[in-house]
Amino acid sequence: MCLAEKLFQSSFPEMNQETVQLENSSMAVEKLTAFSDGAGRFLRYADGFQNKENHSFSMPVRQKIEHTGRVCHFACFLGKTAGLFSPLERRLFLLSALFHDISRFEQYMLYGTFRDDLSFDHGDRSAEIMQKGLFLQETAPEYLKILMEAVRVHNKISIPEYFPEEALTAARMLRDADKLAVLEEALAFFEHPDKNVKLDVPDPDTFTQSIAERVLHSEKIHNAELQCVNDFKINLFAWAGDLNCGTSCRYLFKRRYYERLRKLMPDSSLLDELLDQTLAELQRKSLMGPGLF
Numbered sequence: 001m002c003l004a005e006k007l008f009q010s011s012f013p014e015m016n017q018e019t020v021q022l023e024n025s026s027m028a029v030e031k032l033t034a035f036s037d038g039a040g041r042f043l044r045y046a047d048g049f050q051n052k053e054n055h056s057f058s059m060p061v062r063q064k065i066e067h068t069g070r071v072c073h074f075a076c077f078l079g080k081t082a083g084l085f086s087p088l089e090r091r092l093f094l095l096s097a098l099f100h101d102i103s104r105f106e107q108y109m110l111y112g113t114f115r116d117d118l119s120f121d122h123g124d125r126s127a128e129i130m131q132k133g134l135f136l137q138e139t140a141p142e143y144l145k146i147l148m149e150a151v152r153v154h155n156k157i158s159i160p161e162y163f164p165e166e167a168l169t170a171a172r173m174l175r176d177a178d179k180l181a182v183l184e185e186a187l188a189f190f191e192h193p194d195k196n197v198k199l200d201v202p203d204p205d206t207f208t209q210s211i212a213e214r215v216l217h218s219e220k221i222h223n224a225e226l227q228c229v230n231d232f233k234i235n236l237f238a239w240a241g242d243l244n245c246g247t248s249c250r251y252l253f254k255r256r257y258y259e260r261l262r263k264l265m266p267d268s269s270l271l272d273e274l275l276d277q278t279l280a281e282l283q284r285k286s287l288m289g290p291g292l293f
């Protein structure tokens with residue numbers, strides 16, 4: 001087992017079990033690259049970003065391999081939602097999760113950052129690498145197009161109005177799976193900070209009032225506008241309003257996700273109001289059923 005595979009499986013333990021179930025599930029998935037083939041190609045590609053001298057990954061590369069595994073885990077979790085999705089749709093969610101961040105390795109190698117505003121748009125570039133790198137060569141063109149559209153749009157502030165109808169379900173599920181993974185990773189980091197991880201923004205015990213007010217009014221905030229770590233935490237509250245699936249809302253609500261995040265932020269009645277509003281929205285959406293809204 002290569003090093004990338006060990007990291008990947010640590011955050012996606014159900015990998016083999018899921019693969020077998022999907023392979024046998026339906027003839028309809030015939031023209032879609034098998035998840036195990038795609039995963040093997042992804043992991044070999046990621047392995048190429050090892051430090052050649054000590055045969056290990058730098059912390060940022062390691063985090064992206066583990067993040068990809070975690071997004072696959074959530075794609076499985078959401079794909080199982082009350083049996084609402086077909087084997088074909090579940091395979092599409094999983095493959096889009098597998099390749100959604102494949103450009104992150106190149107991005108860090110070339111620019112030393114994961115900030116798109118200082119390098120390139122990683123959704124667009126991941127779709128390009130996925131296609132040109134022939135990672136999905138057995139996949140029929142109509143499915144490849146869905147995968148590319150879902151990957152391309154996964155990091156955009158919202159799904160554009162004129163988006164191909166046939167790719168909408170995969171795109172919305174991928175955006176939820178990615179958000180759940182990032183939310184989980186962020187909370188784990190804030191609750192147990194790792195001194196070896198360098199943050200891109202300063203970490204004072206304050207926040208930007210205007211960012212909190214805009215999130216409270218359901219405005220979308222670009223990452224480049226966030227000035228400190230507390231602004232980043234505030235923006236995670238905005239994500240609750242952008243979730244597409246009842247299961248995602250219920251998952252965060254039951255884990256008391258936002259209550260835990262709020263405890264790690266400064267005293268402020270504005271932030272208390274933001275928490276109350278977010279919890280009310282999660283609870284309301286949780287009651288709308290498990291599938292897509």
Ligand SMILES: [Fe+2]
Pocket residue numbers: 100101122154155178
């Ligand atoms: Fe991403």
